[in-house]
Amino acid sequence: MEKRVINPWQWQDARSYVQAVEIKQPQAVLYVAGQAAVDEHGGSSVEDMRSQLLLAIANLEKVIREAGYEPSGIVRLNIYTTSAEELLGCFDVFQDWVAVHGIKQASTLLEVxxxxxxxxxxxxVTVVR
Structure with a gap:
């Protein structure tokens, strides 16, 4: 697989995403359904945004690894939230996670x-290898 990041600007770097990712000749592509703060029994979290984001990330990693992929292969990540303001208040959790795995993903943040x-x-997410 060959991966190329396209960033005509630099301002997005502070927000931990890229403008575009080109993948040439991937071995495989994994399309992952939205992962949220749901426990192993299917119960939805009633915790705050930070706690829910941490559990959503853990669940996402579990699915990715169970499929035989790595978080570093994430090339597309859509974030849905009921409060962009609350999410941005704990965005360090997301940015630290992206940095730890060296993820370079095109992203969209949607308040729903x-x-x-x-x-x-x-x-x-969409993950490649």
Missing amino acids: QSLFDTLTVELE
């Missing part, structure tokens, strides 16, 4: 009216 049950943040 609601998510399932008591959930406040959901992460949807």
Whole structure:
């Protein structure tokens, strides 16, 4: 696989994403459904945004690794949240996670009216290897 990042500017670097990612000749592509703060029994978290983001990331990593991929292969990440303001207040969690894995992903942040049950943040990704 050959991966090329396209960034005509530098301002997005402070926000931990890239403008575009080109993948040539991937071995495989994994499309992951939105992962949120849901426990192993299917119960939705009632915790704050930071706690939900941490659990959503853990769940996302579990699915990715179970499929035989690595978080570093994430090339597209959509973030859905019921409060962009609250999410940005704990965005360090997201940025630290991206940095630890060396993720270079095209991203979109969407504030939505609601998510399932008591959930406040959901992460949807495409992963390549």
